[in-house]
Amino acid sequence: MSTADLGVADTHGRTHGRVYWLLADCWNIVRRGLTAYQRQPVMIAWQLGFPILSVLLYGYVFGSAMRVPGDGDYRDFLMPGMFVMTMAFGFINTATIVVYDSTKGVIDRFRSMPMASSAVVAGRGVTDLIVACAELAIMMLTAFAMGWRPDGGWGFLAAFGLLLWLRFALIWIGVWLGLIVPNPEAAGGLFAVAFPLTMISSIFVAPGLMPDWLGFVAAWNPVSSTAAATRELFGTSVGGGDSWVEEHALLMAGVWPVVLTAIFLPLAVRRFQKLSG
Template identity: 90%
Template sequence: MSGTLEATGTPTGTPTGTPPVDEHGRAYWALADCWNVVRRGLTHYQRQPINIAWQLGFPILSVLLYGYVFGSAMQVPGGGDYRDFLMPGMFVMTMAFGFINTATLVVYDSTKGVIDRFRSMPMAPSAVVAGRGVTDLIVACAELTILMLTAVAMGWRPDGGFGFLGAFALLLWLRFALIWLGVWLGLLVPNPEAAGGLFAVAFPLTMISSIFVAPQLMPDWLGHVAAWNPISSTAAATRELFGTPVGSGDSWVEQHALLMAGVWPLVLTLIFVPLAVRRFQKLSK
């Protein structure tokens, strides 16, 4: 009978040396491996909460500095309170700066041999990169929640409903696109110290945008550059969805901020996902 055992311990009817049949497909194991990488990343945050405190420290200090110290001297097109104008921009800045943290963590794993160990294990190659992305999105949700609670404590009151959810989704969409930029840069730079130096590049990109000042209040040439900054589109779209009354500029990109807030991250994703995957594949050569 096929269910009985012979003296060798091999089931009758089963050829000796035949590997066991995997009950799950490749997609299941890819998701399982990705979740294990996510758990590893979240465990690091749980054991080192100072990392999240550091990531949130700069945006919260910036909110307090620009909102209370410089707020009375800032102008808002069409009138209105500057803090209402500032808060959505600070959320965008936090999402934009997140790629620096992604790059730092990726280069740390790369230089310490963690990625090499992952690649030597029987796990899906996509799990390493995908797990990093999912972890960063989860952390981004926590960052946004804490920042929004801070803003509410300062008197910011957004419109609720689908507009609020749409703004939250656009912020995460921008963060998702910049994750791949961070992964690609993390696989390029030689050490974590060099990844920290990316702040010198990210800071001017956020300053020359509509995060702190409306582009129409800048000199003409600088205002055009700021208006076409992808970060400005997300900032303008989230202000609109949060119900912040801010007059938009005359340029096409400013008049179609909601559209471009969806298009710019898509373009960034299509550019940097292939670059990140190709760079990751070159590590094995």
């Protein structure tokens, strides 16, 4: 148990339980994160505007030159992939915010307070999920305006949930990286990690249309499983692959985030606890 966790028990345990104060601390971190967005409209414009521009760019500029298995409509193939790409790129924003707080001494201030260290990490995750919901809603409205028509009902809700499930897992990678990189400028270099993650996947092109070795890597990319699963749930599937991982996309879209969370959430919490230790 960390010193901060002991502080929660000692300071607040007389009137409320540890769970209450863990949730209260988490909510305070969430309120702080959302207030920061409110006071920085440029950040909001970037995070919400970039997905719109991406949908328009790839849908209209590149869409006519691309093909998909079965000669289906590329826009139907693309839109779920664009939603996945936005969720995947989100970990860079997480890392940038965390490293900014770390270098400005904000995290040290949190550590000096009688609050649970896990609440700081969890609060960041909840804040990012709220922002991700807004990003997805705006992107889907833009896609709908472009003619994308998904199936409604439980499939739509399940696809939305899988997208947030992937974002939830990648949050912890962003937190961990944000606690490792030395400054916000270095965090910008994480695009070098994000681009292979999204480009070597089924977001833009079906793995079956790639060279065999590259298609194998793309098919086993966690991002590809979520893209294929959401296409199926949205009812816009335009052809799948014949490999095991592609045939079980729904299963793997649920499994991959569990694996990533199991690895990076403990790493993020431990890294936070070791800061200035």
